[in-house]
Amino acid sequence: MNRALRPLVATTAIFALAYLAAVVQFPAMFSTRVMGNFLTDNAFLGIAAVGMTFVIISGGIDLSVGAVIGFTTVLNAVLIMWLGLHPLLAFAISLGVAAAFGAVMGAAIHYLKVPSFIVTLAGMFLARGGASVLSPDSIGIKHELYTTISKSYILLPGGGRLTVIGMIMLLVFAFGIVLAHRTRFGSYVYALGGSEVSAGLMGVPVARTTILIYTLSATLAGLAGIVFSLYTSAGYSLSALGVELDAIAAVVIGGTLLTGGYGFIAGTFIGVMLQGLVQTYIVFDGTLSSWWTKIVIGGLLFLFILLQRLVFSAAAPRRKVFWKT
Amino acid sequence: MVVGAEPVVQARGIVKIFGQHRALDGVDFSVRPGEVHALLGENGAGKSTLIKILTGAYQPDGGEVILDGAAVRFSDPLDAQRHGIGTVYQEVNLLPNRSVAENLFLGHQPTRFGIVQRRVIEARARELLAGYGLEIDVRAELGSYSVAVQQIVAIARAVELSGKVLVLDEPTASLDRNEVAKMFEVVARLKARGLGIIFITHFLDQVFEIADRVTILRNGKLIGTKALSEVTATDVVRMMLGKDLAFDHGGVGVAEAVQGPVRVEFKSLGRQGKVAPFSLALHEGEVVGVAGLLGSGRTEMARLMFGVDSADGGEISVGGKVVSIRNPAQAVAAGFGFCPEDRKLDGIFGELSVRENIIIALQAKLGWFRALNRDEQNEIAGSYAEALDIRAADYEMPVKLLSGGNQQKAILARWLAIDPNFLILDEPTRGIDVGAHAEIVRTINRLREEGLALLVISSELDEVVAYSNRIVVMRDRAMVAELSGADIAPSVIVAAIAENQGGRA
CATH class of the missing domain: 3.40.50.300 (P-loop containing nucleotide triphosphate hydrolases)
Incomplete structure (x- = not known):
């Protein structure tokens, strides 16, 4: 088996076992209702985590994700409630602003040769600060489109609801999988994570790819912000605090190597769902503090980093070669 | 020997100057189609500078590069590759984390509606490598194969994308004897296909085994280009080491x-x-x-x-x-004292002063608790600097500003100070x-x-x-x-x- 697949298989197995154990204890957890809620409740995290997966595969990190989500919710609310714009126009503007923000960060990382950690840390402060300057208080969003969207869903057999925002997340994952594994851009992202020097010598457009990666991540964070504002019907500068760290956790638990070069978008989906499972379990249990989520995620993260070390530090297996003579 | 009359690539009177140092001084070099041309010289002879000029990594300060009869100027290695000159380095510059097939076609993958046609790539990769006598799983990670296989994949990529001249920069340095033999089979096939091959190595026996001609550089100057049928190993060594x-x-x-x-x-x-x-x-x-x-x-x-x-x-x-x-x-x-070969990398502390560079070994030997005070430092550094005639305007200036000879003497002084x-x-x-x-x-x-x-x-x-x-x-x-x-x-x-x-x- 391809060794890069091992962490993904492990994550999938752990998710399946954990879900099974939860269902044994609370049979009600095995229902389309619960699964539908998994998707809806974690939609914004999942969307942001797709962008984060690309960044981490390329060997970088994006700490600005949570702040960009927060900023987008506020910007949306301001555009819709204060300026009276139609939500669709507001969405377009928000996505454009987020994309430009990401492009500037990507350009700074590439041209100034500053580590992505530092650039996106600055981006995090800027976005979070910008959101608070726009409005320090929460702004409720009332618009018929918001009401329509939150009322629309596809009824699943068993009474579960696949909401619009759940569908958006699934689409983003599908888009991410195709982009990562089936396009030239995707192969360039993996190439950068493997070796930036080699990638450059092989003709990968390093500058363009780097800028596009951070543009993609920020745009998806902007989309996550829109989804978050649909989910909460509000814009608040302090929303989605620390979501970048949840996203990183989901990406790593999903089998992506933090040092770059290896990873799967599908793995990130399972990483997000695993976090949702833990939260749901805690709700079902009713006695545990919701902070137990963090403890479980911390434990899992540690386990996976350990697993990756074991898988990737072992000398690469040498394959048998058949020479024609 | 299949050697065409006209060289496919030619360097004429190449001059390259770094600072005040003439790394290459009027060097001529040419490769004919279907020829393996070995490039020999000790460290600092100018081999890699010449190669970097031929492959576009450096621009010459004088002279010209002629490809297929026309003068060319490559802006970077990719440009040289587009013009037909491909390079394979000792450390394989490919992506160990990606599949063999992707490494062969990265950046040139055929797509349909933006979607990479993976099957087409894999089939073509298999076909391409079969031409080199290699049957491997092209979907497997490149890093899971031996360096020899990676080298051949790198050669296959370079030939596929360039196809006129192939530069092999110490390709055999980390291969065992069997792998070298396989590598030479590959080189022989490419030679038969009419490629011009530049082969850089410091294994003389390999030069005699595979090359048709040899060019020897020393201290940035062309010492000579000879057909290997006309020279003995002794001649070659003499040309590499001898002093005019x-x-x-x-x-x-x-x-x-x-x-x-x-x-x-x-x-x-x-x-x-x-x-x-x-x-x-x-x-x-x-x-x-x-x-x-x-x-x-x-x-x-x-x-x-x-x-x-x-x-x-x-x-x-x-x-x-x-x-x-x-x-x-x-x-x-x-x-014991040791003045290493690469002074800049392993010897001097460029940013530190001449004084600090001289006393550092002595201080290290004395340990943390017997710090030399400034007067002692000045005296020790001064006396050795004087004894060795280190010419510096001031012993407090950063040692990197000194000439190479004076830097070397500063390192000598450092070791002499520990007696x-x-x-x-x-x-x-x-x-x-x-x-x-x-x-x-x-x-x-x-x-x-x-x-x-x-x-x-x-x-x-x-x-x-x-x-x-x-x-x-x-x-x-x-x-x-x-x-x-x-x-x-x-x-x-x-x-x-x-x-x-x-x-x-």
Whole structure:
């Protein structure tokens, strides 16, 4: 088996076992209702985590994700409630602003040769600060489109609801999988994570790819912000605090190597769902503090980093070669 | 030999200047289609500079590159690749984390509606590699294959994308004998297809095995281009090492008489895969020269002696007492000093002052709790700098601003300050302008007269014979000869190095 697949298989197995154990204890957890809620409740995290997966595969990190989500919710609310714009126009503007923000960060990382950690840390402060300057208080969003969207869903057999925002997340994952594994851009992202020097010598457009990666991540964070504002019907500068760290956790638990070069978008989906499972379990249990989520995620993260070390530090297996003579 | 008359690529009168140093001085070079042309020279001879100019990594300061009869200027290696010149480096510059197929076609994958056609790529990759006699799973990670396979994948990619000239930069350095044979089969196939191949290596026997012509560079100058059918290994070694052929004035060596008691003795010191076990005793007031080509194990020998690499066998004794040297700190404690080959990388602390560079080894030897105060530092640094005639406007200026020769003397001063038993100098005159060579040689002679034991590694044969009491010759990572007395002559050394090199010698 391809060794890069091992962490993904492990994550999938752990998710399946954990879900099974939860269902044994609370049979009600095995229902389309619960699964539908998994998707809806974690939609914004999942969307942001797709962008984060690309960044981490390329060997970088994006700490600005949570702040960009927060900023987008506020910007949306301001555009819709204060300026009276139609939500669709507001969405377009928000996505454009987020994309430009990401492009500037990507350009700074590439041209100034500053580590992505530092650039996106600055981006995090800027976005979070910008959101608070726009409005320090929460702004409720009332618009018929918001009401329509939150009322629309596809009824699943068993009474579960696949909401619009759940569908958006699934689409983003599908888009991410195709982009990562089936396009030239995707192969360039993996190439950068493997070796930036080699990638450059092989003709990968390093500058363009780097800028596009951070543009993609920020745009998806902007989309996550829109989804978050649909989910909460509000814009608040302090929303989605620390979501970048949840996203990183989901990406790593999903089998992506933090040092770059290896990873799967599908793995990130399972990483997000695993976090949702833990939260749901805690709700079902009713006695545990919701902070137990963090403890479980911390434990899992540690386990996976350990697993990756074991898988990737072992000398690469040498394959048998058949020479024609 | 399938050799067309017209060269496919040609360099004419190439000049490349770095600062004040002429890295290449009017070098001509050409490759014909269907020819393997070996490029030889010691470190600093200008091989890699020439290659970087041919492959677009550097721009020449003079002269021109002619491809298929027209003058060209490549903006970067990718541009050169588009024009037909592909390069494969010793460290494979591919992506170990991606599949073999993707490595072959990255950036050129066929797509349909933006979606990469993976099956097409895999089929073409299999077909392409079959042409090189390689049947492997092209979907597997490149990193899961041996370096030899990775090299061939790199060659396949370079040929696929360029297709006129292939530059192989030390491709065999990390391959075993079988893999080298496979690599040569691949090279022979490409040669038959009419590619011009530039082959850089420091294994002479491989040159004689595969190459049609050889060009030798030394100190940035073209020494000669010869058909290999016309020369012997001895000729080639002489061209690589000789100094404008004022050859064979045997007996200029130092009198052997002035030998004191044994200062340092190495008994069967060796390390698997680096240097075969060797034994060597150095006397007080003796200089032992080490001759051999690049990659013959000279530097590895010095690194073992100084504990940079730990030996897996043998013992070291100083003044008759066995000592353990497993790291440089223990070597310094035993009174050893080491001026490494790459001064800028391993020797000087460029940003620190001349004074700091001189006292640093002494301070390290004294330890944390016996800090030298500023007056002591000034006095020590000043006296050694004066004794060695280090020319600096001020001993407080950063040492990187000094000339190469003065930097070298600052490192010498650093070790002399610890009052050493034994000094190892690895290529002390490399990258120093010619005038300063004589001065370094004088310094070595003076240190000998003062009773120090020295081991000096050098490719400058004229210099080695001028200061050595004895000369050991390294070849294929083993000590193969020890010369003394009348044998200390360039012709004898060349013969010892070339012996058994290349079957046609």
